[in-house]
Amino acid sequence: MNKHPSPRRIPFRAPQGFTLVELMIAMVLGLLVVGATIGVFLSNQQTYRINEGLSQIQESARTSFEILGREIRQAAGNACGDSTRVANVLNNAGTDEWATWAGIRAYEGGEATGMAPFGTAPGDRVQGTHAVHIQGTDGLGVGLAERQSAAQSANLFLNLPTDEFEAGDILMVCDPNQATIFQVTNYQSQNTTVVANSGAGNPGNCSTGQGYPTVCQNPGTPYIYDTNATVAYFKSVTWYIGHNGRDAEGGFSLYRARVNQGNVVREEVVAGVSDMTIRAHRSGMSGWDAPSALNATAWEQVDALELTLSFLSASDRITTNLNQDDGRLSRDLTHVIALRNRLP
Template structure:
């Protein structure tokens, strides 16, 4: 006997179809939710990895300069003769003994002249001075000669007119600009009145500084050292609304030396700096440091901008690093 009811079951009813569609939508919604969650997790992890990598690179670059603060090559007694013309006119020519190669700024005190572009007004900054690069030894010096000449032990000393350098022995350090050099004769000249900028106010390299033609004579004898003078400022600048970490340093062009800034890393919102003095156990802000000559470590905190403007917790955007100074 044929079941007529069964023979007519050739499809789904509307109710069954709607139930199937609802179940399908629920399933698709779940799959889509899992996909979006995984995509968001991937983007967040990728952003965190990128920021961590950028922060590590920034810390590595900054630590090289901070660790070197105050290095002269010979002595750390703080006696420095600076014969650059108008030495206090620009921060990168103004070595101050009581700072011993490091000076920090709070956000309210960062000078606009620290670099170009100018620093933003809500981030801290630090300036550093030291002898950098390869050094050469001095075997003779004629401080009273008309040309004021240093004789070095290497023909490939790599120093040229316009370079700012440091000479040092166990008595003191002198900062001056090279006015002439001769590879064949292995000489470096520190005269006055040349075409260099900023130039030297004296041929005398004695301590304390005397800015007259002959100045305070001092002879850097055998085994004294000669190295480049490095002045570096780390700060946050902004170009076209984008904040970046900048490194400003004087650079020689021809016979002249002038300040130049390099964009080191984009996406850094601000720098926060804390300093540790050998006379205390607490980290301090720049305006609370009693003696810069006693600073033995710097804590650098970078606040990063997340890629793609992801919404991340504040602690995920902040990275800290402690750097010890070597020359104390």
């Protein structure tokens, strides 16, 4: 009798897991993958912050030079052209910087300005930074409708109704021969008349006579503005670098101090501007001068300014040098801006 072979038995093995060595290898590989992922993430984050900082600097530079350049190009002029003969009947002319006609002037880092004094509070000027003071008219203005009489020398009759002017406004009236800076004491809307009497006001007028040169007593120097004259707002502004009170974002901004009815108002214009350096060019000269090298007569010959602005990113810890500006990105940019009213 044949015997059937018994089936081969497969030995039983208990289920087994990974060995310690295998687990350690897997953990090391996992850590390498996680580390590489974190490195890529941090690198992308840093690249994003750098690009964001560069974008902010570019935007700040574009805005700063556009606004500041526009005002410098219009400096020392009025709606009638270049202002070489300017009468000034304001009571504080010669005392307050904003009320004293200069056209344009720059100040070095150690020179004080009346409209933007040095300090550390928000809006105060940063010690060691340059500033520029600009004067002229703001806008096209309004023309006169009829000639004044000698008895109406303090009245300016406008050629169209307007709600632009009111009592307390500082205006400049001009014609091809001269210009006059004065304060409105009354605006008569019913007959569109700007009145510039002497007496009350802030600072008020010292004379009703609007002729050049100024004599601060009534009747002063008489002058009659005709229908070829124009009345516009008088602009007297100082651009400077100021503290903005936001140290976490760099702490500095480009500021503009302006006059509103005899009061100085300071406004933050562009954040992230940390320094300003100015040099001046005079007509007929080949070089550039520091502001302190020019006197009042020399400033009347200035026809261009060279502005160098320094910009900081709001985000810190971007660069490898954390000891400089807390690691913020910084760029220095220079523009040359010509005074349109003094070009040949």
